[in-house]
Amino acid sequence: MPLSGFFHALADPTRLRIMALLRGMELSVGELAQVLGQSQPRVSRHVRILSDSGLVGRRKEGSWVYLQLASEERSRPVFDLIDKWSADRERALFEADASRLHAVRAERAEAARRYFEAHAATWESIRSLHVADVEVEQAIERLLADEPIGALLDIGTGTGRMLELFAPRADTAIGIDRSSEMLRLARVKLQEAGIDGASLRQGDMYALPLGDRSVDSIILHQVLHYAQQPGAAIAEASRVLRGGGRLLVIDFAAHDREELREQDAHLRLGFADEAMRGWFQAAGVTLDRTERLEGGELTVIIWRGRKAGMTETERKAA
Structure with a gap:
C-alpha cells in the first residue's frame, strides 16, 4: 500500500x-x-x-x-x-x-568568496569596458515594469544577479546554468540576499529542462556571446515561453575587441540588430523594443521581444 x-x-x-x-x-x-x-x-x-x-x-x-x-x-x-x-x-x-x-x-560562503577573488580581475576588466552595471539593471527594470513578470526564467544565471533583482516580483523564478560551480555561487548569493523562493537547476541553453510554454518572462543576460548557435538558443527559449510572454536578451553590440575571444572565451564579438531581429523572428518572437546603453568602449544593447500565438488557456490565465 x-x-x-x-x-x-x-x-x-x-x-x-x-x-x-x-x-x-x-x-x-x-x-x-x-x-x-x-x-x-x-x-x-x-x-x-x-x-x-x-x-x-x-x-x-x-x-x-x-x-x-x-x-x-x-x-x-x-x-x-x-x-x-x-x-x-x-x-x-x-x-x-x-x-x-x-x-x-x-563553508559555501567561503567557497564563493574564493571563487570571486580568483575571477575578480577578469570580471572587472570586462566591466570597465561598458556602462555601469547599475545602469544596465535599471534599463532591464524599465523593460519589465509595464506588466507582471509571472513565471521568470534566467538562462545562464551565473551568480544569480537577475534572480536577486527580479525573483521577489515573480510568481516563480528559475535560474539555469551549465556550470555547477556557478550554481553553487548563485545559491550562496541568493541565500545572503534572503531570496528563498528561486530554484536553481543545471542545464544547457540549447536543451532547457522545462516544458513547452511554461514561463512568462525570460532573461538572457550577457550569455549569448558564449553561444556557438545564438539562433538555436533563442529558439529554445521561445519553446518554453508562453504566448504573449517576453524575452529579453542583454548583450554587446558588434565590436572588434578580439582579446575577449582569446582571453575570456567570447565566441561572438557582439551582435548586430539585424541578426538579432532575424533570430527572434525565426523563433516566433516579435522584437518590440531595442535599447542601447553607451558610455564605454563596448555598447550594451537590450533586445526585447514578445512571443505570438497566445492560446485560449493562456488568454484566460492572463
Missing part, C-alpha cells in the same frame, strides 16, 4: 531530521552527513527511502546531487504533523541540527 510506505519512510528519527533540514535549504548527501554526524552510505540509505516514497527529490549538478523536498502540496501536511506532535526532545534535536547547518552555509 502506498500509504503504508509513506508512513514507513517517516518512521525513523534520522529521516525526520533529514526532512527538517531540507525544510531549510537544499543539501547534498555529504552536507547532510556532516550535519547529522553520520556516514555518507548510511545517510544515502535514508535518502533513498525518502526518495522512493516521493517525499524527497534529487537534482544533479555536475558531480553533485542536491536533495530537495517534494512539492509543497505533498510536504506541507507532513510538517503540519511534525510541528504538532514533536516532543520537546525532538524539537531540541531539530534546533541543534539547524545550528550545525550554519557551518554548511559558512
